[in-house]
Amino acid sequence: MKWHEILIRYGEITTKGKNRKLFINRLKENLRYTFADIPNMRIRSERDRMYLSSEVDTEMEEILNRLPYIFGIHSFSPVAECEPTVEAMKELAVEIVQGLDYEGKTFKVNAKRSFKNFPLDTYELQQTIGSHVLGTLPGMTVQMKKPDIELRVEVREKAVYMMVDVIAGAGGLPIGSNGKALLLLSGGIDSPVAAYYMMKRGVRIEAIHFFSPPFTSDQSLTKVKELCDKISRFGGNIRLHIIPFTETQQTIQNSVPENVTMTSTRRMMMKISDEVRKEIDAKALVTGENLGQVASQTLESLAAINDVTTTPILRPLITFDKLEIIDVAQKIGTYDISIRPYEDCCTVFTPANPKTKPRVEKMNYYESFTDFEEMIQRAVKNREIHSFPKTKSDDFSELL
């Protein structure tokens, strides 16, 4: 099938008032960025719709493959093109409907002629195409009002365009339309899902990861990088800040009672994250924390961790069931990466009996004997920054 263009319908953007234009421009820019590797793509935007097109067929296929992952799009329809002859139209109509789950559905053809000299008028066109489709693909009934499948046909002088409303977009808002936040990315199942939900609400994400060599391996780092690469598919680039965390973690082990080392570790992570957040001018911190999942995720624990900063800490998964999170992780393709069995900095130093109800005053007291500030600054300063998505031509391209 030859595609003429792709029609995009906006999602929630349409409920916006005066800043609607800002949202649309943001989406346009995101599309341009996401498809930067597609040289011939053209974008045309209108108040209610946006159109993507490319003269190269393989490029159109690639755009169609990636479009379902881009936030801010409610749905989209590829528009097919054929010669302005009745035979070609019949053939294309069947080809399009055939690709749908058509059996038992209601159907209608909606034709428009901007080329008025076409030998068949609108009514005749609808009947000819409709009866041909129904005759070739049995199992559908005709319904004029709100049919399941509405095949739209537009006849112009040089070509005919056809489409059916179908493919659902990712919904949400264009990434970047709601500012930027810093995500604490552990490498587990939850944090990539948290990232997904934040991005869905238009938030641009940067990620921070705590790396404790030699207690955690390069493999766990590779895993985190692959996760970033995977979530960057949903639009926009992601920067990953890798924090050298060994020194801090060892100091915590030596300075606070064993059963609160984890709470203290989390508090230090928040402090470091907040420093990085300030530097990159993000407005909030995001975690994959989920109420009651583990000892550090009781309300008391969350309160003790929260106490180190006044920055909003957003926890999009707070009320999810583990199984719900796994479902989404599988859907967005991060699950298989997350379950690779490498140690991360949270699992290495887990105390045998962590305190599930730590108290803020006590935490402040325990930590008051050590100067963590300087250590935190050093960790922030010595961080490594990586950018995703990784371009296809990495170091191995000459070998392959």
Place this chain on the structure above:
Amino acid sequence: MIYLDHSATTKPNKSVLETFVQANERYYANPASLHQMGVETNTLLSRAREQIAAIIKTEPEQIIFTSGGTESNNFAIKGLARANKHRGTKILISAIEHASVEESAKALEKEGYTVEKVQVNEYGVISIEDLKKKLTKDTVIVSIMHVNNEIGALQPISEIARIVHENSRAFFHMDAVQSFGKIPVHFAGEEGPDALTVSGHKINGLKGTGFLALRKQVNIETIIHGGGQEMGLRSGTVAVPQAVALAKAVRMAHETQPAHEEQFSQWRDDLHAFLQQFPYVRTLSSNKGAPHIVSCAVQGLRGEILVNAMQHEGFIISTSSACSSKDHSISHVVKAIEIDPSYEKGVIRISLGEGITEKDIQAFKTAFKKVMMQVKEF
């Protein structure tokens, strides 16, 4: 010497060899190791896997690196049959399969499986009627090669796939050793195979390389037990340089495929027309078959004599297939297409590949004519 035996094996491409050497020099660590070098090597292995998956149109996890066509075929047939015995115990193959398919199926007879063969016509194309008749509910695997190695017969794969998928729960395995790089080979949903075999050394890659690709996640049992490499499906330290060299050979073969198909088809048609001029020569391949294989039989002569005589003129060709060329019995493929017995022993194969020129084809024709004068028209 002009090499016209590309279906037996090919000369490795220079850049594939360079890749192999470089990968050995730089990425020799074990990809399963925890250290930095292991991680890097593993990333390279993943890239190689992804590259092949994208070309074959499946997921990277569905590509298993093997030692070549024979192992891939063994693995597909034994692995799928054993893991899915509950679906049935009948194995259906064509009458002209490669020995690695035929013998794997035969080996399973000892485990309670039955093997049936689908008949082929005079061009080596399977009988759809016979397939429909023999495909029963208890068929667990159907294995039919894309292109036959001896006579270039090309099978109607999408039709076979549709029949298998609509009428049974069997897996459809396709041996694509001879077709990859010559005609388009990739998964195509229900209209294509569920598993396919590709070998490196037939596409200007290295001997000892190949892969089995699966269309989607299926139950398959390993035939090589050990440390659980390759997603647990093929144990043994993964030969990363080989895998990378294979990925490169696959990419290059994929890129040159359309041009090769066009060029080789022309030469094939030209050679067919040329050979058909001789009243005592019968072509076994056809213009509807694979683009790169020309097979013919000379009445009352042994193929071996022709191979020797042509070699004397500077051309390397082979008798029906390299695997069976050393034993004097008549190949099962030649038997299956039921040609006149006076031709059976005189089968030769000319197979085209990278580096052949128009001049070579014309020179071949002159040499063949000369040899015919010596051995038939003296």
